[in-house]
Amino acid sequence: MSASVEELKAIESPAVVDARGVSCPGPILAAKKQISGVVVGNVMEILATDSGTLKDIPAWCRKMGHDFLGSFEEAGAIHLFLRKAK
Amino acid sequence: MSKKTLIVFSGDYDRVMAAFIIANGAAAMDDEVTMFFTFWGLSALRKTDGAGAPSAVKSGLQKMFSGMLPKSPEKLNISRFNFGGLGRSMMKKVMKSQNVMSVSELIATAQEQGIKMIACTMSMDVLGISKEELIDGIEYAGVATYLGEADESNVNLFV
Numbered sequence A: 001m002s003a004s005v006e007e008l009k010a011i012e013s014p015a016v017v018d019a020r021g022v023s024c025p026g027p028i029l030a031a032k033k034q035i036s037g038v039v040v041g042n043v044m045e046i047l048a049t050d051s052g053t054l055k056d057i058p059a060w061c062r063k064m065g066h067d068f069l070g071s072f073e074e075a076g077a078i079h080l081f082l083r084k085a086k
Numbered sequence B: 001m002s003k004k005t006l007i008v009f010s011g012d013y014d015r016v017m018a019a020f021i022i023a024n025g026a027a028a029m030d031d032e033v034t035m036f037f038t039f040w041g042l043s044a045l046r047k048t049d050g051a052g053a054p055s056a057v058k059s060g061l062q063k064m065f066s067g068m069l070p071k072s073p074e075k076l077n078i079s080r081f082n083f084g085g086l087g088r089s090m091m092k093k094v095m096k097s098q099n100v101m102s103v104s105e106l107i108a109t110a111q112e113q114g115i116k117m118i119a120c121t122m123s124m125d126v127l128g129i130s131k132e133e134l135i136d137g138i139e140y141a142g143v144a145t146y147l148g149e150a151d152e153s154n155v156n157l158f159v
Helices: A005-010 A026-035 A053-064 B013-028 B039-045 B060-068 B083-097 B103-112 B121-127 B143-151
Strands: A015-019 A043-048 A067-074 A077-083 B003-008 B032-037 B116-120 B139-141 B155-158
Touching: A005 A067, A015 A026, A026 A043, A026 A053, A026 B013, A043 A053, A053 A067, A053 A077, B003 B013, B003 B039, B003 B143, B013 B032, B013 B083, B013 B103, B013 B155, B032 B039, B032 B143, B039 B103, B039 B116, B039 B121, B060 B121, B116 B121, B116 B143, B121 B139, B139 B143
Parallel strands: A015 A043, B003 B032, B003 B155, B032 B116, B116 B139
Antiparallel strands: A043 A077, A067 A077
């Protein structure tokens, strides 16, 4: 986790996956489903409410070989960012 | 890509649910997953509410077993506080309000994700369950097939 909240918020038009209100394993299923539509090198943002995603999305990124950029919480939602690496 | 194998022996709703969450999670992490269903776990693969006419004639005892087993994944009992199905209904209500996927939704997702499901033919014979009574898209095999898959796997769970 390296990027600051300001840096994350400054990322322009990332692909957004809305997994709010979905419980485990919903968020990683949604991430897996939508990552295929993202161009390598581009950023994907995952919106979630399940607090487990704070650990799960970084773990998913490590396994899948994507770069996890960081997360922040705002207005009851968790925003998680990753860069598709392959 | 690595491989995961799970043996689903239990026919408890909560245990089967845990098995499918792990399996679906692994598949979402690009792992190849094989689930081997034996004994009570076979109930999870039954078509909804006893659909599918059995092809072979069942003996009296086989009829008794298959008749007493849960008729579909959503009819499985929870391992604690089931209270004749009342506890299960209450738990499902909470799960629904929390947007937790049901076992039948998890099974459908597992099939979409290409998770390999194998039904143990020996326990099917013992419990009087025929292929026609189980969902489509699954395989039928025995212990050697499972062991062959487990040999290539780096996580193996008995549920």
